[in-house]
Amino acid sequence: MSFGGPQWPQEPQEPQQQGQQGYGQPGGREQQGRGQGYGQQPGGQGYGQGAGGYGYPGPQGGAPGPYSGSGPRGGAPAPFPGAPAPDPFPGAQGGGSTPDWGALADASASRNRRRRRLMIGGGVLATLLVGAIVATAVVATGKKDDTAKNGGGTPTGAVSPTEAPSPEPTFSSVAPPPPPNPKDYISDPKKDKAPLTAEGLFPGTKLTMSGRPYKKGATSATTNCAAVTQGGLGAVLKDNGCRKVLRATYVRDGVAVTVGVAVFPSEAAALRAKERATGGIAPLAGAGVGDFCRATVCLRRSNAIGRYAYFTQAGFADGKKVTTADKGVFVSSDDLGTFAFNQIYARGRSQASAAAGAPGQ
Template sequence: MSFGGPQWPQEPQQQGQGQQGHGQQPGYGQQPGHGGQQPEYGQQPGHGGQQPYGGQPGQGQQQPNPFPGAQGSGPTPDWGALADASASRNRRKRWLLIGGGALATVAVGAIVATAVVSTNKTDDESKNGGIPTASASPTGSPTPEPTFSSVAPPPPPNPKDYISDPKKDKAPLTVDGLFPGKKMSMNGRPYKKGATSATTNCASVTQGGLGAVLKKNGCQKVLRATYVKDGVAITVGVAVFPSEAAALKAKTQASGGIAPLAGAGVKEFCRATVCLRRSNSAGRYAYFTQAGFTNGKKVTKTDKPIFQASDDLGTFAFNQIYARGRAQASAAANAPGE
């Protein structure tokens, strides 16, 4: 049985509001209600002829002018007012002349100042060798622009590559390295470690048809460890293969199971009774578990402690295999020249 362990803006016009009409106002010089024009300036209503300037109404001849050079018989001009207006015009002319001279003086001064500033700037530049540019270094040679490589750095090593390829999977593989310590804990559930073993004779540590499957797919080594908790014992076996494909075939073709490992305080279990067997793989490793009661009780589908223990040990085996790949990938990434 395989177990399910770790796997890889315009506004609209409102209706009802048309454009408000504007009626024409009566024309300037026209009065509402009258269709005729007002008499022109200098005409009296009801008279068709133009009245001569300075003449008397009703007279057709012009009166002689008592003052030569002046027209009409109107009042005498205000000679004092005319003299004041003339004096005012003369004063404005004098102020315009004075203002124009001042502006001309300011303009000449600005031109002279600009010439002085330009001359000083030219002298400073020639004395100091000119203004240095951003592209020139203190020694006078051009400053090189920074360059960047167009080649992207390689991605970090993938731990799965190291547990899948025997050419990369070079780290020592031992029982104590794969199953360290005297106990293990999974999600707060502690398991005590019992006996351990390692062998290259893969078929010798199996039951049923598993031995033949391991041999056919080129099994190189099997490492086992047993754990116990609250009357439940579980043996986990990790088989090593030459490739990921071989390990996957062994998992798929698995029948029978890994042989339970007693000892180190754990008595025989899963003998002449029903136990829970599971299989899975990670990289070039296939791992198998067999779980049962230490008192020989038959396992049923309702025995949750058995299934929980099998899940925990399967997850533990996967984590240990993956940690092996992660350690080798990290070492390769930190190696000189890599």
Template sequence: MSFGGPQWPQQGPGQQPYGPGQGQGQQGYGQGQQPPQQHPWQQPPPHQQHQQHQQPGGFPGAPGAQPDGTPDWGALADASATRDRRKRRLMIGGGAVAALAVGAVVATTIVVTNKSNDEAKNGGTAPTGSAAPSDTATPSPTFSSVAPLPPPNPRDYISDAKKDTAPLSAEGLFPGTKLTMSGRPYRKGATASTTNCAAVTVGGLGSALADNGCTRVLRATYVKDGVAVTVGVAVFPTEKQATQAKKQATGGIATLPGAGVGDFCHATVCLRRTNAIGRYVYLTQAGFQNGRKVTTGDQSVFQASDDLGTFAFNQIYARGKAQASAAADAPAQ
């Protein structure tokens, strides 16, 4: 086989026109076709000579063939290049049309999608048969111009009997069997509560409490390392009355023995202190359990007085804080 394709074999005496290996009745090049019956010495008419060699791909008489029957490779290459350029132009043109079509589809999708999003933000499309709202803009958030109320002040609740309504008792104010202040443990002794405020005082404290409307005195005693302290809390209707009683106070709170604690601070020198917060006056009386006089160098007595006074203050303030927190959490009326 040459580059130009299959060619008819040359025929000689005694040969079949189909070439070796093909007998009578076999079909060679076309279904039901027989090649022309010619004698080897008979040449075909001139008008048929070119038909014997017409095969695609460069046979005599075909485009790109030279006079001697060999292919003209340059002409074939030019024809191939021309076909390739034509195909590229068709592909580029088709690609541009396809790109424009895709761009149109994308643009349409974006428009439709944006419309759908706008409808979703504005509550969706209107029901069938209802009129669409004239203003479809997304509503802006609104804020109240009224500032929120500040949280309640705990001191407000421990300064006025009308607000300070939580239960009050000696065991509630002085809970447990001991307390620890900054790592210093104190054991609790007896506790007591009375509405006769003057009866549990010494010196001029009784009249100061009574004159300013004292309604109750709550007491508890604590001991540590031979030092005993009685802490008392006097209750008044208002902060003003408590402050006035503190200014007028002389003497001190009477000690409270019991529950394993003996009598102390009788016929001797003890440390007395008075202070106030809100409608409460808190007082301490501290001394040695063995009756020894207290001097300015007895730091253990001063420390015990400070610790119990701080504890009383903390308990009163915690009472106000708990009530203020409850009021803040309560639903608005």
């Protein structure tokens, strides 16, 4: 039943005592007695029923008690002088038929506040309980945090009570020296002290360059530099202080090439000999290779690296004249010149590596 105002708060109804059920309550069976709702069975106190109702004779057959509004609550008059008038709406708050909405709302809000406080307090208590259980388990099992296992238990720079302070890393402000340069060792006679022989400079019996195989012939070494030259090369070598000449001959597809390496006291001397070269290195026969580049045209070339100058003379083994169309001769000359360069540089690299690994270097 609605009264046109706010609805009843949706809270659980408090149990009422027997015989005090308020009118309009949902649910249970109707009971006889004082305070029942409309339409009660005879003997109740509802409107229009039995004695005491409005506009009906009293139990003594006296005059009817008309409604006058003079009762204690502004309702029916008291049936007896001095007695309180009956309450037509038992359980309702206030003097009228409308419930006290403010009181009901305050009660509901108070219950909600108590519920929230209980939930918050319960959550805090549960959190503290879980933390205490975890801490107890860690202490009981003797385990520590992972940072302690990884050496992260002590902050950087801190000192453990049982350990000495760890020294801080130090760095030198002096830059380390650069690694030795192989060219320095093949340019300076004071550093270039490794043994130097024809077999050491031209090892093995075969040579392969870019997939092209060469067979090695004879080798030689001499300190008489001019004796192993043709044309004006001897004088050039002598004038620049040549100390030794090492030679070797290689053969491939009918082309023979002699490569000669001249050793000088300095890089500048070797460079001058290369630039002023005339004539060529004398071809070296022997070890299965006949005379070649005698009274014919051959290909002569010269170059230098460090204190070494190297020369090549290439031609046909049968004495045929070399022309610009003979590409095989040019290729063989290039192969042997590259081989000589690589061998001289490897000599410098070997000595530089040895110096880098020596104590004090």
